[in-house]
Amino acid sequence: MNSPCDDGKKCAPADFRRADPSGRLPRWTALCLVLLAASPALWSAGRTRHVFLLTTDGLRPEEVFTGADPALLNREHGGFKDDRAVARARETYWRDTPEERRAALMPFFWSVIARDGQVFGDAARGSTARVSNGKNFSYPGYNEMLVGWPDPGIMSNAEVPNRNVTVLEWLHAKPAFRGRVSAYSAWSVMRGIVNAERAGFPVMAGWRPLPFPPRNPREELLNALIADTTRAGHANEVWDSFVFHAAIEQFHVQRPRVMLGSFLETDYWGHQGRYDFLLDAARRFDDYVRRLWELVQSQPDYAGATTFVLTTDHGRGRAPVEWKAHGAAISGSENIWCAVLGPDTPARGVRTNVAPVTQAQVAATIAALLGEDYAAEHPRAAPPLAEVLAAPSASGPDAPPPR
Numbered sequence: 001m002n003s004p005c006d007d008g009k010k011c012a013p014a015d016f017r018r019a020d021p022s023g024r025l026p027r028w029t030a031l032c033l034v035l036l037a038a039s040p041a042l043w044s045a046g047r048t049r050h051v052f053l054l055t056t057d058g059l060r061p062e063e064v065f066t067g068a069d070p071a072l073l074n075r076e077h078g079g080f081k082d083d084r085a086v087a088r089a090r091e092t093y094w095r096d097t098p099e100e101r102r103a104a105l106m107p108f109f110w111s112v113i114a115r116d117g118q119v120f121g122d123a124a125r126g127s128t129a130r131v132s133n134g135k136n137f138s139y140p141g142y143n144e145m146l147v148g149w150p151d152p153g154i155m156s157n158a159e160v161p162n163r164n165v166t167v168l169e170w171l172h173a174k175p176a177f178r179g180r181v182s183a184y185s186a187w188s189v190m191r192g193i194v195n196a197e198r199a200g201f202p203v204m205a206g207w208r209p210l211p212f213p214p215r216n217p218r219e220e221l222l223n224a225l226i227a228d229t230t231r232a233g234h235a236n237e238v239w240d241s242f243v244f245h246a247a248i249e250q251f252h253v254q255r256p257r258v259m260l261g262s263f264l265e266t267d268y269w270g271h272q273g274r275y276d277f278l279l280d281a282a283r284r285f286d287d288y289v290r291r292l293w294e295l296v297q298s299q300p301d302y303a304g305a306t307t308f309v310l311t312t313d314h315g316r317g318r319a320p321v322e323w324k325a326h327g328a329a330i331s332g333s334e335n336i337w338c339a340v341l342g343p344d345t346p347a348r349g350v351r352t353n354v355a356p357v358t359q360a361q362v363a364a365t366i367a368a369l370l371g372e373d374y375a376a377e378h379p380r381a382a383p384p385l386a387e388v389l390a391a392p393s394a395s396g397p398d399a400p401p402p403r
């Protein structure tokens, strides 16, 4: 969102500057800016103390907003092994309306996040969310999301250390976040994307053992399973379940203020052309989010003080053929979705007829939720999604119904 926020509750200084069309500032405003810049906590009026960025790789907005695609619920285009697999998927995911289908696919997303948070990317209702890197594949996408701008120098998914500093590393360098950041990803390349060596926070990535010597029997077991499981998929992609359970252990031990949980079976099964497993992976991701949300709400220091940001690194092509792929040449794979749920985000549900949002806005949004002004130090960074930071408007057209 590019519009300056207008309620003054959660604005970064940069937003105040943009709000003045003359380019000059009243003296009192300038004084305030000096004070605010000197003490970021002064303009951090929000309640968010912890942010979880949860991603599932290459999940199309088509599935998120309309559920199982009727063009793919068949053996010819959906890659189902046999008629029984088709019947199982239809029973699990097919419903008569798009609203029922999406709720069957992602029940937590549509019962809680879309009610209590905000969702962007429903193009049919005038809300677009896109990658702006032009590549529509993973390393450029995660870089854009975590750094805040697209880097045209990133041309491949090669596991090389990112020259850019992510918002995770930027936050971790601050005393208030030191030792309280971690990234748990199914993909080995995430170590490069967040530049784990330089960043200094723990990173789980692919089939490597956990980033610490096991600290409890559950982590010992997870390491044993990682070592002993047949790597039937890609060599650099561990199954999502390992990441989820490892992240839960990390949560209990580290008590992170910022955590990336990055899943990728939605992309893997898409490339395999197995639509039934892609749907299963999307539903499992939704359930991971639900369990994590319920876990943090059960902890006194996290309840009411934690925001979840959900998104994906790219979309995919359209049914009935190109859904298996994504990239610069695949039309539609630039389309993504984004959702935010937390104490500082007004419950406006699915956003309609709003300005387009980009993947690059995620980095500054994470920082702003935590009361930190990322864009001020990184002029190239896209601005935060102001509307997920603003206090609820009692009379605006988007005001949520009382509940």
Ligand SMILES: [Zn+2]
Binding pocket: 058, 267, 268, 271, 326
């Ligand atoms: Zn992919």
